[in-house]
Amino acid sequence: MTIVFWYWWALAAVLLVFEMMLPGVVFLFLAIGAAVVGILLLVGPGVALEFQLFVFAIVAVASALLLRRSLRRLQGRNGEASLNERGKAMVGHVFVLDQPILNGRGRLTLGDGSWIVTGPDMAAGAKVRVAAVHGTELKVEPAP
Numbered sequence: 001m002t003i004v005f006w007y008w009w010a011l012a013a014v015l016l017v018f019e020m021m022l023p024g025v026v027f028l029f030l031a032i033g034a035a036v037v038g039i040l041l042l043v044g045p046g047v048a049l050e051f052q053l054f055v056f057a058i059v060a061v062a063s064a065l066l067l068r069r070s071l072r073r074l075q076g077r078n079g080e081a082s083l084n085e086r087g088k089a090m091v092g093h094v095f096v097l098d099q100p101i102l103n104g105r106g107r108l109t110l111g112d113g114s115w116i117v118t119g120p121d122m123a124a125g126a127k128v129r130v131a132a133v134h135g136t137e138l139k140v141e142p143a144p
Contacts, residue, residue, distance in 0.1 A: 003041065003052065004041065004045075005038045005040075005041035005042040005045070006038065007038075008034045008035065008037045008038035008041060008052075008056075009034070009035060009038040011034040012032075012034035012035040012038065015027045015028075015030045015031035015034060016028070025071055028063075028067075029060045029063045029064040029067070030060050032059060032063040033055075033056040033057070033058075033060030033063065034056060036056075036059045037052050037055050037059070040052070040055060088133055090110075090133065091130050091131070092129065094127055094128065094129050094143040095108060095110065095129075096125060096126070097122060097123070097124050097125060097126050097127075098124060099124055100121070100122060100123050100124045101118075101120065101121050101122045101140075102121055104118055104119065104120070104121065105118055106118075106119075106122075108128075108138065108140075115137070115138050117137070117138045117139075117140045118134075118138070118139050118140070119131075119139060119141055120141070120142065122142065126142065127142070128140035128142060129141055129142075129143040
């Protein structure tokens with residue numbers, strides 16, 4: 001059986017569809033490898049299957065190593081809060097308590113959400129800075 005360049009391009013297309021449907025960034029690198037081997041066969045038909053598989057593996061691994069840092073920056077995972085870590089985005093920010101903190105616990109309304117806050121007892125209207133996040137609780141301290 002002779003492998004033609006468009007077989008590799010079809011594989012690359014299928015891998016890109018998997019990339020769009022599944023979480024993570026794994027199939028992208030495999031698709032890049034398949035596309036490169038397709039280009040290799042377009043330029044020089046008749047390359048041995050073993051060499052095609054070798055190039056596929058090398059290019060897939062190399063693209064993963066080279067593009068990984070760039071993709072992380074694009075996804076905003078270089079220290080910024082992600083979608084599932086909303087509380088981390090609040091660390092360091094100052095808010096005004098709408099309810100008092102009594103016995104070390106209280107509530108803070110932010111937008112359409114309500115957060116449990118822990119910290120020293122303070123009256124409603126006091127300014128607090130978020131020091132840390134523990135699950136769904138915000139640890140606050142008096143803000144200057």
